[in-house]
Amino acid sequence: MTAAKRDTYTPDTLLSVAVQVFIERGYDGTSMEHLSRAAGISKSSIYHHVSGKEELLRRAVSRALDGLFAILEEPPAREGRAADRLEHVVRRMVEVLITELPYVTLLLRVRGNTDTERWALERRRDFDHQVAELLKAAAADGDVRGDIEVRLATRLVFGMVNSIVEWYRPDSRGADAHEVAEAVSRLVFEGLRRQQT
Incomplete structure (x- = not known):
């Protein structure tokens, strides 16, 4: 190995490489040799730089989770009517997912086989629960349709948002993060909001 190659290596570039390998091979199918x-x-x-592949996994899923939880602290997610806050959160979820695509993709693929995976799943459930509570509050305010059960609506919204990791590719000629977020928001909220008569 040349010194020049070693000089270009950083913990961030290692993390980026590790995430790609984890996605391609699966976390369980990845060895330190592969990395x-x-x-x-x-x-x-x-x-x-790291104690092993589980530390790399924790850093990667933390990056995704930190991005998602940061949304809940933004003023538009904390102030105003629940339906407006929910719409902001959904739009921002799409933007974070696209901005942190490999990290969120990995987060969505953890299965709970290690302590880190179980920790990530628990944090992800906490995030999902907080978003579901916003939807319940919007329903209680009468701002979203009452003819669709809240848990079903929550699952459908998360299903639409999370499916983006399966088809979105930043290098393809397609919509950017903002365009995808706007499209998801329109599809969800024009169908979810209660129609005024």
Whole structure:
């Protein structure tokens, strides 16, 4: 290995490589050997910066989760009518998903086989619960349709948003994060909001 190659290596580039390998091979199917080959560095170089692949997984899913939880702290997610707050949260979820696409993709694929995966699933459930509570509050305010059960509506919204990881590719000629967020918001909220008569 050349010194130049070693000089370009950073923990962030290692994390980026690890996420791609985890997505391609699955976390359980990835060894430290796979990671060192993909990064073009020795296993000992990896261990110089992290304790192992589970630490890389935790850093990766933390990045996705931190981005999602930060949405709930934004003023439009905390102030105003529940339906407006919910619409902001859904729009921003799409934007975070696209901005952090590999990290959110990995988060959505964890299965709970390790302590880190179980921790990530628990945090993800907490986020989902907070969004579901917003939907319940919007229903209680009479701002969203009452003829669709709240849990079903929540699952459908999350299903639409989470499915973006399966088809969206930033290098394809297509919509950017803002355009996708606007489209999802229109589809969800023009169908979900109670029609005024």
